[in-house]
Amino acid sequence: MKIDWNRKYTTIAVYAVLVVIASLVCYNVLHNFTSYKAAFRQLIGILLPVIYGFSIAFVLNPVERFFEKKVWGRISREKLSPKWNKGLSVFLTYIVAFLVIGIFLSVVIPQVTASIAGIPPRPDRCSRNRAGSPGSAAGDRDRISSQMLLSMCSSLL
Numbered sequence: 499m500k501i502d503w504n505r506k507y508t509t510i511a512v513y514a515v516l517v518v519i520a521s522l523v524c525y526n527v528l529h530n531f532t533s534y535k536a537a538f539r540q541l542i543g544i545l546l547p548v549i550y551g552f553s554i555a556f557v558l559n560p561v562e563r564f565f566e567k568k569v570w571g572r573i574s575r576e577k578l579s580p581k582w583n584k585g586l587s588v589f590l591t592y593i594v595a596f597l598v599i600g601i602f603l604s605v606v607i608p609q610v611t612a613s614i615a616g617i618p619p620r621p622d623r624c625s626r627n628r629a630g631s632p633g634s635a636a637g638d639r640d641r642i643s644s645q646m647l648l649s650m651c652s653s654l655l
Contacts, residue, residue: 562591 527534565587 558591558595561594562587565590 566583569590570583570586
């Protein structure tokens with residue numbers, strides 16, 4: 499016995515089954531949201547280094563291509579093999595990336611330390627921290643900790 503499949507009704511039936519399955523999946527996800535949330539966080543935690551790697555490669559690839567095509571391509575077409583050309587381009591790209599990060603940090607860290615040093619103490623501590631009051635030790639501790647923070651940040655430079 500041969501089944502006479504009507505293409506129109508078969509399509510409608512497949513769509514109906516897919517809608518029912520999607521509804522059951524949505525209900526299951528909403529009903530067990532905490533377990534799915536934990537699994538999603540664990541998956542993101544596993545994939546985060548890969549995402550960082552792709553991001554860094556995406557940012558550094560144009561710099562590497564510039565060195566490979568424009569700089570080494572014009573200087574030594576016949577002198578260097580393509581492997582040396584690529585290797586030197588990657589090496590120079592790393593040097594440029596570290597220089598940019600170093601310059602950025604040398605500009606940002608002094609500004610952050612100056613901003614931290616310029617933060618006035620909280621008013622509720624000022625009223626308690628008069629000389630001879632019981633809270634004056636806390637004021638000394640805060641001043642010492644801010645001085646330690648400034649010295650640690652300036653030692654990074």
